[in-house]
Amino acid sequence: MGNAELDIIDGADYVNHYKNLKILHCNNQIKELQTILRDRETSRSDFKFSADRLIRLVIEESLNQLPFTDCKVKTPTNSIYDGLKYKSGNCGVSIVRSGEAMEQGLRDCCRSIRIGKILVESDADTHEAKVVYARFPEDIAQRHVLLMYPIMSTGNTVSKAVTVLKEHKVKEENIILSNLFCTPAAVQTVLESFPKLKMLTSEVHPVAPNHFGQKYFGTD
Numbered sequence: 001m002g003n004a005e006l007d008i009i010d011g012a013d014y015v016n017h018y019k020n021l022k023i024l025h026c027n028n029q030i031k032e033l034q035t036i037l038r039d040r041e042t043s044r045s046d047f048k049f050s051a052d053r054l055i056r057l058v059i060e061e062s063l064n065q066l067p068f069t070d071c072k073v074k075t076p077t078n079s080i081y082d083g084l085k086y087k088s089g090n091c092g093v094s095i096v097r098s099g100e101a102m103e104q105g106l107r108d109c110c111r112s113i114r115i116g117k118i119l120v121e122s123d124a125d126t127h128e129a130k131v132v133y134a135r136f137p138e139d140i141a142q143r144h145v146l147l148m149y150p151i152m153s154t155g156n157t158v159s160k161a162v163t164v165l166k167e168h169k170v171k172e173e174n175i176i177l178s179n180l181f182c183t184p185a186a187v188q189t190v191l192e193s194f195p196k197l198k199m200l201t202s203e204v205h206p207v208a209p210n211h212f213g214q215k216y217f218g219t220d
């Protein structure tokens with residue numbers, strides 16, 4: 001990896017190049033969570049606790065990408081407040097299994113949101129991504145979809161999931177990809193294949209923490 005690549009992983013150039021990529025504004029708290037999640041010495045309970053905190057931050061910012069409408073409410077003192085409310089017609093879709101770790105964070109913000117699931121597996125020989133299982137709300141074509149998957153290495157898993165959503169007539173511009181860690185290659189793969197999709201991540205870095213699912217769920 002050359003220095004040129006290191007220069008752009010801070011994100012500024014990526015955000016300039018891919019207008020639909022948003023990287024969570026990094027502060028010390030976020031950097032600490034990322035550090036705990038990448039540290040091989042982190043215990044499983046600390047890992048899950050920190051992952052849930054980072055997930056919540058990413059989900060909150062992803063929800064910010066959904067459409068709002070203006071509204072007025074009357075306060076207890078009878079004054080009118082000019083506010084905002086979400087447009088209805090949103091849903092979540094988690095990619096099994098790491099994406100399921102993000103479902104609770106979404107439910108904590110949107111109590112009764114519908115959440116579909118999709119399972120994509122890579123063929124051991126050809127590495128081709130294949131869909132094993134998919135269940136979505138029946139009217140998903142009319143909805144904005146928050147697609148949840150925490151780790152993107154090659155971007156193949158997410159690309160396959162987006163392809164399946166589009167086969168179900170979801171508009172590409174209505175898909176918001178919610179992610180924790182992403183490699184530069186995955187940004188390129190996903191956003192060049194699906195330029196209208198909106199993507200939100202906490203970090204673009206050449207090393208993907210591929211241990212995420214195993215450590216979060218405590219499996220080998």
Ligand SMILES: O=P(O)(O)OC[C@H]1O[C@H](OP(=O)(O)OP(=O)(O)O)[C@H](O)[C@@H]1O
Pocket residue numbers: 095096097098099151152153154155156157158186208209210211212213214
């Ligand atoms: O961008 P990709 O190259 O497609 O890879 C995405 C993720 O999928 C793999 O994990 P795993 O197969 O363990 O998935 P899981 O944690 O969801 O079970 C891989 O280790 C990455 O973490």
